[in-house]
Amino acid sequence: MNASLRLSYPSCWSGIVASWSDSGKGFNSGEPGLRIAELYQSVQGEGLLTGVPSVFVRTSGCNLRCWFCDTPFTSWEPEGETRELAEVIAATLAYDCQHVVITGGEPMIVPDLVPLTRALAAAGRHITIETAGTRFLQLDCHLMSVSPKLANSTPSPERDAGWHLRHEQTRHAPAVIRQLVATYETQFKFVIDQPADCEEVERYLVEFPEIDRRRVLLMPQGTDLETLSRTAAWLEPYCSEHGLRYCPRKHVEWFGFRRGT
Numbered sequence: 001m002n003a004s005l006r007l008s009y010p011s012c013w014s015g016i017v018a019s020w021s022d023s024g025k026g027f028n029s030g031e032p033g034l035r036i037a038e039l040y041q042s043v044q045g046e047g048l049l050t051g052v053p054s055v056f057v058r059t060s061g062c063n064l065r066c067w068f069c070d071t072p073f074t075s076w077e078p079e080g081e082t083r084e085l086a087e088v089i090a091a092t093l094a095y096d097c098q099h100v101v102i103t104g105g106e107p108m109i110v111p112d113l114v115p116l117t118r119a120l121a122a123a124g125r126h127i128t129i130e131t132a133g134t135r136f137l138q139l140d141c142h143l144m145s146v147s148p149k150l151a152n153s154t155p156s157p158e159r160d161a162g163w164h165l166r167h168e169q170t171r172h173a174p175a176v177i178r179q180l181v182a183t184y185e186t187q188f189k190f191v192i193d194q195p196a197d198c199e200e201v202e203r204y205l206v207e208f209p210e211i212d213r214r215r216v217l218l219m220p221q222g223t224d225l226e227t228l229s230r231t232a233a234w235l236e237p238y239c240s241e242h243g244l245r246y247c248p249r250k251h252v253e254w255f256g257f258r259r260g261t
Contacts, residue, residue: 034088034112035060037073037080037105040260041095045251047145047217048187049128054099055092059113062106064132064171065163066153068191070223070257074105085112089119101128108135117141134170136179144184148177150200152193152221174207181210189247192235193221202242217247223257 060080121140220231239246255261
């Protein structure tokens with residue numbers, strides 16, 4: 001951990017940070033830490049907590065390859081350095097912010113995610129995990145934000161034949177979804193590109209009747225306001241008519257499509 005980070009978190013959290021430096025609990029045990037692409041404070045732009053100031057811990061690495069992935073620097077071309085667990089805890093707690101969003105990539109495949117959430121929860125932080133719902137972990141989480149990948153997400157064989165097959169085989173994990181719903185408070189966000197995607201969502205909700213429709217959000221695919229507005233014109237009325245929530249991508253509206261927001 002560098003000196004600036006040692007000094008950056010409030011002294012009242014020093015015991016929490018230090019407690020995770022013991023061997024066997026994380027980065028000193030010989031196990032990998034966390035590969036972090038970004039760590040910053042902004043405002044949540046999607047989902048039930050839209051508008052809430054939050055610290056975003058964006059891990060790098062993903063077990064899927066959505067063709068429309070808006071963070072390819074965590075999937076197709078992963079960036080970031082592996083950082084010690086205590087360093088990530090300190091950097092996150094350095095922000096005077098109650099809400100923490102751990103996102104990716106796919107954070108549920110990242111080593112040391114469990115002790116990270118435990119330490120942040122011990123510091124009184126509200127934790128949201130953003131996941132595609134293909135892996136289950138028992139961890140500290142106040143909102144499990146699940147974004148199941150529909151058929152519309154699969155990359156074409158022409159782009160990458162290997163990932164076309166792997167993505168299609170991995171994206172739907174019914175047993176994991178049932179575990180997540182049974183264990184955590186959830187919201188479900190579906191990326192919608194065409195009207196046919198809404199029909200697939202309805203089939204999905206029939207498969208999983210335990211999912212509360214009131215916590216299901218449909219979000220337009222796109223990273224520019226013109227595309228998002230064009231889809232919103234028909235998707236928002238659809239949500240109203242079918243008892244679902246429309247989910248705008250407010251961070252694109254507020255900041256434009258750029259990193260660190």
